[in-house]
Every structure is written in structure tokens, then in C-alpha cells.
Amino acid sequence: MTLCKRLIARLDIKGSRLIKGVRFEGLRVVGDPCDAATLYANSGADELLYVDAVASLFGRNSLSDLLRRTSREVFIPITAGGGVRSVKDAADLLAAGADKIAVNTAALESPELITNLAEAFGRQCVVASIQARRTADGAWVAMKEAGRERTGRDVADWIKQLNQLGAGEILLTSVDQDGTCSGPDEDLIAVASSIARVPLVVGGGFAEVDQLNTVLQHPQVSAVSLGAALHQRRLNLETVKYKLTGSVSKIPLRHVAHGVSTSSRLDELKEDYSLAELCIGVIDYGMGNQQSLVNALQCLGAEIVLSDQTNQLSSCDLLALPGVGAFPKGMSSLRSRCLDTWLCQEWVASKKPLLGICLGMQMLFESSDEFGESYGLGVLQGQVKSLPAFDVDGQSIILPHMGWNRLIEGSASLFDNSFEVIYQYFVHSFVATEVDPASVMFHCNYGHHPFVAAVRNGSIAGFQFHPERSGLDGLRLLAMTCRELISPADMLLE
Structure with missing residues (x-):
């Protein structure tokens, strides 16, 4: 029997506010994160992804209070990321209600952090976040500091290394497509799918059911993360699941009770x-x-x-x-x-x-x-x-x-x-x-x-x-x- 594909609601956070930008820039407030989390969970989201969008800049993560509030109302898995630099940082977020921990900047600077987290919490708890920007020669470079700084590290090479370090999941976001609702970077997804050896979550640019259907056909793609398309109401999770499980695509998805409060x-x-x-x-x-x-x-x-x-x-x-x-x-x-x-x-x-x-x-x-x-x-x-x-x-x-x-x-x-x-x-x-x-x-x-x-x-x-x-x-x-x-x-x- 096939494991269900997942639709993940991404919530970028600054302080106590839900924000969203385009290509990780021009961040603006779009709502209350707890209200959005409850709405998306009730609509059929399979997971929530909380990302402290400014944590890496200030060297700290402020999601603990939000995680405690959300997990009292929402009973689906939550991944938390942003500013995680140590095993203790991860332990604090897990104790507050997170189920998995996403790391980007600190892992790029100290790759052994991935292994340390896997040994402490199990590899299934460790999500390696990659923010990928296309380069002039048609490859992609891994970005850090919330998509603001180039690392010089090739994304394909980084994925291969993460396979060995002990990451349990890879969250791959296209910086070029993020927040644009103009479609995903399918070339990036194809390359990543061919080399990832752990579940692959992809995000950036999704706004149409057909786009989701195409990408979820990749065997290695376990989930898609959605942000702007949900906030702007271009996609409704309940409707998306109904269409994706229809007679044409038959994507395996967790059933949602349609129209039931x-x-x-x-x-x-x-x-x-x-x-x-x-x-x-x-x-x-x-x-x-x-x-x-x-x-x-x-x-x-x-x-x-x-x-x-x-x-x-x-x-x-x-x-x-x-x-x-x-x-x-x-x-x-x-x-x-x-x-x-x-x-x-x-x-x-x-x-x-x-x-x-x-x-x-x-x-x-x-x-x-x-x-x-x-x-x-x-x-x-x-x-x-x-x-x-x-x-x-x-x-x-x-x-x-x-x-x-x-x-x-x-x-x-x-x-x-x-x-x-x-x-x-x-x-x-x-x-x-x-x-x-x-x-x-x-x-x-x-x-x-x-x-x-x-x-x-x-x-x-x-x-x-x-x-x-x-x-x-x-x-x-x-x-x-x-x-x-x-x-x-x-x-x-x-």
C-alpha cells in the first residue's frame, strides 16, 4: 500500500505575526499565525511548517510560545525551523510542541550539526532545509540567512552530502519562485528527485492543482509546501485534495471529511x-x-x-x-x-x-x-x-x-x-x-x-x-x- 503524499502549510513568522514575501524579500504581514494554522489544519493540511524568518539574522528562535499555543488547538504534525544552531535549540522546540526540526544556515556552516541532531533525536526528526537560487550556468546555489546570502555550495552536491550526514527529510525551496505563484522550478525538482535518498519536500511558486499533480508524480517527492497560494486563497486544501484524488490523477492523499466542521x-x-x-x-x-x-x-x-x-x-x-x-x-x-x-x-x-x-x-x-x-x-x-x-x-x-x-x-x-x-x-x-x-x-x-x-x-x-x-x-x-x-x-x- 502506498504511503500518502502530503500537503504542508508553510507559515513564515516574524515575532508574533504571519508574514510572506516574494523571493524571500519584501516581507509583509498577512495574518495571525495561530488563526492560519487552525484554518489550514481544519481544511486538510497534513502538516504545518513554522519558519522563524528572521531568526538566523538575530541568532535566536522565538517560536516556542507559538508552538505551545498552536499544539493546544491543532493535532497534526508540526515542523519548526529558523535559527536552530545546536542540539539544545532543537530540544527546546521539540519540548514546546514541534515534531521535527528544520535547519539551514547552521548546517551549511557546520554540517556535523545534522549528524549530532540525528544521533540525539533520530534522523526522522531532522529536516535539512535548502534554499536554492538558480545560477547563470543553469545550476543552483544553496543560500543561507533566510535566502539572503550565497554560500557557493552547489545544491546537488549538498543534497548528496545530506544523504550521508543523517538528514531524515529534505525541504527544498526555490528562492526564485518563492511567493510568486508563477509555478515551481520543475528542473530543480527533477534534479533533486534523482539524487535525494530521503523524503523530499518541495516548495516555491505553486498555485495550480495541475502543478501539484505533476510534481507529486515524482516517486521521491513526498510532499509539497504551500505558503503564498494559501494565504492569497488561490488554493483551498479541501478542494485540492478532492481533485487530486479524483479519477484522473489518483494521487494517494489522506482523506478529509468534505464539508464537515x-x-x-x-x-x-x-x-x-x-x-x-x-x-x-x-x-x-x-x-x-x-x-x-x-x-x-x-x-x-x-x-x-x-x-x-x-x-x-x-x-x-x-x-x-x-x-x-x-x-x-x-x-x-x-x-x-x-x-x-x-x-x-x-x-x-x-x-x-x-x-x-x-x-x-x-x-x-x-x-x-x-x-x-x-x-x-x-x-x-x-x-x-x-x-x-x-x-x-x-x-x-x-x-x-x-x-x-x-x-x-x-x-x-x-x-x-x-x-x-x-x-x-x-x-x-x-x-x-x-x-x-x-x-x-x-x-x-x-x-x-x-x-x-x-x-x-x-x-x-x-x-x-x-x-x-x-x-x-x-x-x-x-x-x-x-x-x-x-x-x-x-x-x-x-
């Missing part, structure tokens, strides 16, 4: 699947996006304890172990807080509910070979290994597995009847293997390879995807699973 659906969900009167502990061990999970659970009515202290977590009804990052660093962080022993010998041994998400799910298993052999918590049987690099026909598979994929029910499904078609957001390169089929809640296909997407064994469950970033369907899955783990008899079945 997202706010009304959210109100119904919070009423039907409320987690009110439940206390859920979110284990804070310094690995990424725990705030996104906190926001989702609070939206569903739960009382949240965010802590790494066992005396605070021990009184909760359920514990959630989230995480964005690399397996060895995650286990090291748990061990440094003595949480690994406490979880295994006290919490799980007492058959208390535990839910792992993404990295948190992977650490429930016995071991992982990410960056060498590492031991996990071992509360579930199985080993974590890399997704295959090649399909059954010998064609290379793009890694990381990044985007929206369809869930297929397994034998441990929580539901009596077949669940409707549901897509959830994935961002990973490693998966659980040698898992007992009787404990698989959901699996997915990537290429022609099936992999475990969710597991459940007694009071322990895990999601390889991010339900807290997978829209209303993700929130519903999250709520239903929490309720089932805490009190199976009270489970609402559809």
Missing part, C-alpha cells in the same frame, strides 16, 4: 470518548514531544501528571511513555532516572496500564539495533530493527517512513467490527519484529513489506504512529485505547 466533530469526540476523571501520567525523560501528548490527553478531559518522579507517577491510572529520538539515547535517559527498573519491577509487574508511543513503543521490546545493539525494557517480546531498504522487486525504499499510512486491523484489535479506513501519522525508520501475531492490534504496509503499527498484550499497548498528531481519528484511537487499558469492561465498541 472539524470543531463540531471534535466536540462530539470529546463527549463520546471523554477521559474525564482519569489521571494519566506522561513520563518526562527528556526525549522530545511529550507536550503534544499532554495537550491531546487534556483535550480529551484527562488530568495529567508530567513527571520523571516515581512518587508522582505511581498514583496515576495509566502511564504513557512517549518519545521522539534514537533508541540508545532513550534507554539511557530512562536509566539515568532509574525509571527502567521501576517501570519493569513495580509498575508492569503490578499489571498497571502502560502505553508506549513511537520511540516509547519501541523501548517496550527486548532490544534494538539502532546505532548498535541496545537493550530495551523487555516487557514485550520482540526486537526493533530497521525497515528494509529495498522492496521485493529490488527497488529502493525511501526511509524514513514519514507521513500518513493506512492502518490494517490485526488479531488484537480492540474493535468488534471492522474499523473504517483510518490513516495515522508515522515518522520512523525502525520497527518491532518477531512480535507474537496474537498481540498485533494494527499493521501497515510500506512498499510490499508489512510492519507492526500497534501492539497490545494485557495492560501494555504501543503505537508506532503518533495518535496525538493524527487528527481526530488519532485522538479517538488514543482515548479508546486508554479506556480499554484502564477498564476493559467500560470500552465503547463501534
Whole structure:
């Protein structure tokens, strides 16, 4: 089954304002970023991209407050970039609600930053941003400082280097076409598609559905970022998706409920699947996006304890172990807080509910070979290994597995009847293997390879995807699973 292509809403920020220019110049205010984020998310955006447009000039990023506000209202993935110069800068943005980190200027000046970020958070978290300007000889030069300064580095050579440094995704923006709504630089996209070995997001100049259709046909192009065309209302995401999934192009895209109010659906969900009167502990061990999970659970009515202290977590009804990052660093962080022993010998041994998400799910298993052999918590049987690099026909598979994929029910499904078609957001390169089929809640296909997407064994469950970033369907899955783990008899079945 094919991974969905993505439409990403790009929001350039200056201070607290949404701005947009043409070719990265003449920046003007076009609205409020939170209002725009909510509008685009409700219209069908698959992700949001926040870029602090002046951060590199002033040597700091001011997106943290905006990320916190947005992630309380929006439940789709968010990439944040601009002025990120260190692992700490990235950690701060992830803690505020970002799911991925985009870097440009600092990576051009110190390419090892890409590797350092990948080792700290996992390569799936690292987006290498390239601002490409066409040169007189028909090539492209990588720009820095928000598209203002030439680096002398050839874009094609830089992409090849990024493949080796550990970037999980490449965001390629044409400076020449940015903000013009005059069409993308198709030559640039063709060249980049031929050499990129990770998911490729392209932007700059898009304003017509036909342009999107043409570019999304490239196998290497995973997504298109849209800015000016959305702000100027030249494109409507709901309409674009309807046309792209039609009988002519059949681009695989995440389904959007056409003409249905997202706010009304959210109100119904919070009423039907409320987690009110439940206390859920979110284990804070310094690995990424725990705030996104906190926001989702609070939206569903739960009382949240965010802590790494066992005396605070021990009184909760359920514990959630989230995480964005690399397996060895995650286990090291748990061990440094003595949480690994406490979880295994006290919490799980007492058959208390535990839910792992993404990295948190992977650490429930016995071991992982990410960056060498590492031991996990071992509360579930199985080993974590890399997704295959090649399909059954010998064609290379793009890694990381990044985007929206369809869930297929397994034998441990929580539901009596077949669940409707549901897509959830994935961002990973490693998966659980040698898992007992009787404990698989959901699996997915990537290429022609099936992999475990969710597991459940007694009071322990895990999601390889991010339900807290997978829209209303993700929130519903999250709520239903929490309720089932805490009190199976009270489970609402559809």
C-alpha cells in the first residue's frame, strides 16, 4: 500500500505575526499565525511548517510560545525551523510542541550539526532545509540567512552530502519562485528527485492543482509546501485534495471529511470518548514531544501528571511513555532516572496500564539495533530493527517512513467490527519484529513489506504512529485505547 503524499502549510513568522514575501524579500504581514494554522489544519493540511524568518539574522528562535499555543488547538504534525544552531535549540522546540526540526544556515556552516541532531533525536526528526537560487550556468546555489546570502555550495552536491550526514527529510525551496505563484522550478525538482535518498519536500511558486499533480508524480517527492497560494486563497486544501484524488490523477492523499466542521466533530469526540476523571501520567525523560501528548490527553478531559518522579507517577491510572529520538539515547535517559527498573519491577509487574508511543513503543521490546545493539525494557517480546531498504522487486525504499499510512486491523484489535479506513501519522525508520501475531492490534504496509503499527498484550499497548498528531481519528484511537487499558469492561465498541 502506498504511503500518502502530503500537503504542508508553510507559515513564515516574524515575532508574533504571519508574514510572506516574494523571493524571500519584501516581507509583509498577512495574518495571525495561530488563526492560519487552525484554518489550514481544519481544511486538510497534513502538516504545518513554522519558519522563524528572521531568526538566523538575530541568532535566536522565538517560536516556542507559538508552538505551545498552536499544539493546544491543532493535532497534526508540526515542523519548526529558523535559527536552530545546536542540539539544545532543537530540544527546546521539540519540548514546546514541534515534531521535527528544520535547519539551514547552521548546517551549511557546520554540517556535523545534522549528524549530532540525528544521533540525539533520530534522523526522522531532522529536516535539512535548502534554499536554492538558480545560477547563470543553469545550476543552483544553496543560500543561507533566510535566502539572503550565497554560500557557493552547489545544491546537488549538498543534497548528496545530506544523504550521508543523517538528514531524515529534505525541504527544498526555490528562492526564485518563492511567493510568486508563477509555478515551481520543475528542473530543480527533477534534479533533486534523482539524487535525494530521503523524503523530499518541495516548495516555491505553486498555485495550480495541475502543478501539484505533476510534481507529486515524482516517486521521491513526498510532499509539497504551500505558503503564498494559501494565504492569497488561490488554493483551498479541501478542494485540492478532492481533485487530486479524483479519477484522473489518483494521487494517494489522506482523506478529509468534505464539508464537515472539524470543531463540531471534535466536540462530539470529546463527549463520546471523554477521559474525564482519569489521571494519566506522561513520563518526562527528556526525549522530545511529550507536550503534544499532554495537550491531546487534556483535550480529551484527562488530568495529567508530567513527571520523571516515581512518587508522582505511581498514583496515576495509566502511564504513557512517549518519545521522539534514537533508541540508545532513550534507554539511557530512562536509566539515568532509574525509571527502567521501576517501570519493569513495580509498575508492569503490578499489571498497571502502560502505553508506549513511537520511540516509547519501541523501548517496550527486548532490544534494538539502532546505532548498535541496545537493550530495551523487555516487557514485550520482540526486537526493533530497521525497515528494509529495498522492496521485493529490488527497488529502493525511501526511509524514513514519514507521513500518513493506512492502518490494517490485526488479531488484537480492540474493535468488534471492522474499523473504517483510518490513516495515522508515522515518522520512523525502525520497527518491532518477531512480535507474537496474537498481540498485533494494527499493521501497515510500506512498499510490499508489512510492519507492526500497534501492539497490545494485557495492560501494555504501543503505537508506532503518533495518535496525538493524527487528527481526530488519532485522538479517538488514543482515548479508546486508554479506556480499554484502564477498564476493559467500560470500552465503547463501534
